[in-house]
Amino acid sequence: MSSDEIGGREDHEPLLSRRAQAGVAVVALVLLALVAVPRLVGSTSSPPGAQPSPTPSAGRPSELPAAAEPDPARIGFIGLPPTGSLPSAPQGGRLEVAVSTPEARVWVYADGRLITLRYEDRPEGADPDSTGLLEQQLTLAGVERLRSYVAQSASRLGDPPARPITGPADPLVRVEGRLRVVEQPAAACDARSCPKVTDPGSWLPPEAWRRERLRAYVPSMFAVCYGLRGSSGSLRDAPTVPDASLFGRTVGGDDRLPADWPCSVVSTQRATHIVAALRGARVLRDSSVGSRILAYVIDVRSPRPGTPPREARLFFEPLLPDERWPCSACA
16 A cells, blocks of 8 residues: 555644644654553543544634534444454454455455455445444355355466555455465456455355344454655655654564555554544544544654655554454555
């Protein structure tokens, strides 16, 4: 995923006033605040929910408006799970099938979980732009039906891509214990459309389902990623995080995560603490992508004198059971 796919200055809301911005020091204070977050979170009566926003103040009409009353029919969410949500179990999972089309993204796991993401308005979805990650449960026989269907649609199998896909792509399927890419898919299941996987309820028999009813997928882990917009994948000019141990950056070789943003894999609880620190520092949400992913933007000073501030971005991506990157913002 390129760093330009997370929105831009012209389409997100201002963060802090110029006088209040402290460049790299703001990033440092936000991250250093994580040390005190457990105490802060423990002392508040309203921990951060799925879409936190700071309290509006006079003279700041561009801040995010007050959240509307949630629609109880919408079980999906964007960002952090609602307080008290139980993580999807088991924590880990072996991927058997992955389908990515313009209509939907679907991941099927050996334990029976079927996880979907759609960029359309559905009654149970998080909002009109995205359903968020939703989960159903297949029987083992149901998993095998989907796996064998995708495998039989292949004229040729190849090695899966080295990095996460960011758009429609040929299906992935596990064959003889190995995850493979369908290099010459049949027209019935390719990067354009695969209705038997994206809409399995239309043909799977009742005995293929352990739980067909949709519920929100609650991740155990998040990727927390950081970088500069417009850096063309190069982070040489990016401001450094003062203490990398607070942010826990991963090395670049983790092929489950994108190559052009340094990311860390943290627990959902840890992600909640980071968001609490951001809220405490009064950093505003990036509203341009708020319907698809939880993201924040901070203006930082360039290391070169005389050049304008740039945008450092923090965004939070829920990870799938095998810690794969679903690319929630890649509509």
